[in-house]
């Protein structure tokens with residue numbers, strides 16, 4: 001999609017708050033259609049405005065944020081529990097493994113949605129030389 005087509009987007013669709021739309025998993029252009037087709041799979045097109053989501057490539061970005069944020073929270077909680085209560089090892093496994101799995105999946109979806117909507121709002125794409133499509 002080139003700059004001209006992006007400009008036409010704003011003429012047809014009112015601006016969408018990218019972080020809000022991303023957290024809700026909504027289309028970055030219309031804010032109504034679903035961005036995801038399943039838990040983490042980006043749908044090929046918006047069901048409402050027919051936006052082609054082939055531009056969407058969050059790459060490793062969401063995973064990095066999830067590792068840093070969830071790792072900080074869960075390791076902090078595990079260390080706090082170990083120091084204050086000194087529970088047996090199985091208690092740590094029972095608590096932290098399910099918590100990490102659930103928090104990571106939820107955070108991955110939220111962060112991936114935000115990164116894709118921000119990518120659309122900021123027209124982020126791979127670098128190109130002048131004259132190339």
Ligand SMILES: [Zn+2]
Pocket residue numbers: 027028029030031032033046047048049050051
């Ligand atoms: Zn849409």
